Amino acid sequence: MKKKISSVSSAPVRQCANIKSKKHPDVQCPFTASQGEFCSRHSKKPTRFQEGNTLTPKPSYTDVKSIIRIQNMWRNRVWFLRRKRQGPIVMIPEVSENKSDICTLEDVGQIPLMYRWCYIDNNKHKWTFDIRSLSMLRSNDKNTKLLNPYTKEDIPVKPYDTFINRCTQLRSHKYCLLHINDIDLTPEQLWHQSVLDVSMKYDALGYNISLEWLNMDDKQCYTLYFELWDLWMYRLDLPNELKKKVVPDWNKIETPLFKWLPIEVRHRRDKTWWQKNILELLNRFVCANEKEHRTLGALYGMTAFALANSTVRNVYPWLVDV
Ligand SMILES: [Zn+2]
Numbered sequence: 001m002k003k004k005i006s007s008v009s010s011a012p013v014r015q016c017a018n019i020k021s022k023k024h025p026d027v028q029c030p031f032t033a034s035q036g037e038f039c040s041r042h043s044k045k046p047t048r049f050q051e052g053n054t055l056t057p058k059p060s061y062t063d064v065k066s067i068i069r070i071q072n073m074w075r076n077r078v079w080f081l082r083r084k085r086q087g088p089i090v091m092i093p094e095v096s097e098n099k100s101d102i103c104t105l106e107d108v109g110q111i112p113l114m115y116r117w118c119y120i121d122n123n124k125h126k127w128t129f130d131i132r133s134l135s136m137l138r139s140n141d142k143n144t145k146l147l148n149p150y151t152k153e154d155i156p157v158k159p160y161d162t163f164i165n166r167c168t169q170l171r172s173h174k175y176c177l178l179h180i181n182d183i184d185l186t187p188e189q190l191w192h193q194s195v196l197d198v199s200m201k202y203d204a205l206g207y208n209i210s211l212e213w214l215n216m217d218d219k220q221c222y223t224l225y226f227e228l229w230d231l232w233m234y235r236l237d238l239p240n241e242l243k244k245k246v247v248p249d250w251n252k253i254e255t256p257l258f259k260w261l262p263i264e265v266r267h268r269r270d271k272t273w274w275q276k277n278i279l280e281l282l283n284r285f286v287c288a289n290e291k292e293h294r295t296l297g298a299l300y301g302m303t304a305f306a307l308a309n310s311t312v313r314n315v316y317p318w319l320v321d322v
Pocket of ligand 1: 016017029038041
């Protein structure tokens with residue numbers, strides 16, 4: 001049975017940008033955009049869907065000239081942005097040390113352009129990856145740094161920042177950061193994407209959350225909920241003005257940060273329910289308008305996480321050693 005999760009507007013992934021079929025050019029393909037902007041069926045020969053596609057008048061000769069000028073300007077701009085966001089050799093992957101992608105084993109020149117990411121290491125060696133492969137390796141890695149899978153050396157800070165920014169950019173446009181061939185994502189894959197979104201926000205603030213850490217049972221989840229609540233309400237003793245900045249509207253009736261007192265949910269035994277609520281909660285702490293407040297929120301979220309989970313504590317011992 002196929003679930004058309006992708007047609008739900010709140011779905012964390014992008015919908016295929018193609019027309020449904022030649023017979024139905026007025027309807028958008030309902031499937032998940034697994035290959036960049038399109039689903040696997042439409043990625044080879046795409047026909048872009050346009051809403052309310054009505055006949056437009058033919059442009060005049062002068063119009064065409066202006067259009068071409070604007071297009072050229074844009075093309076240069078896009079080139080510049082691509083190099084800035086995806087690395088200096090994004091258009092010439094053939095000069096890379098590695099000839100194929102680490103996960104898909106696909107020739108680096110075959111990696112879809114939007115997913116290509118590259119950098120030059122300290123020894124002037126050039127590397128090209130499918131950003132989905134790196135993001136998957138990264139999310140399963142317990143290290144706090146990103147390693148080049150070929151050399152096992154740290155990826156330097158500057159390219160690392162572009163990597164995180166590119167992932168965040170793709171995800172904010174709902175591009176999938178998983179390698180998938182299926183027409184539709186499974187609930188597990190959709191969950192993986194949501195987790196990735198939150199973990200990338202912490203990443204950008206200097207904390208790597210391994211996806212494995214979030215795979216907690218109901219008891220661990222409760223402990224984390226309790227620690228978050230206790231720190232926020234009492235132990236940190238944050239002034240109310242600061243609290244409002246770290247988590248806007250945290251105590252509004254419509255958007256309470258803590259929907260329940262710990263005692264009310266203490267006996268809940270539904271792991272899925274817990275994981276969803278914990279993820280929402282961790283997300284609220286890194287959504288402030290100002291970076292300094294997001295940083296504070298991340299520190300707070302990670303402290304509770306380290307108090308509740310010994311694996312996190314081993315990676316970030318300084319969080320609880322105060
Ligand atoms: Zn499609």
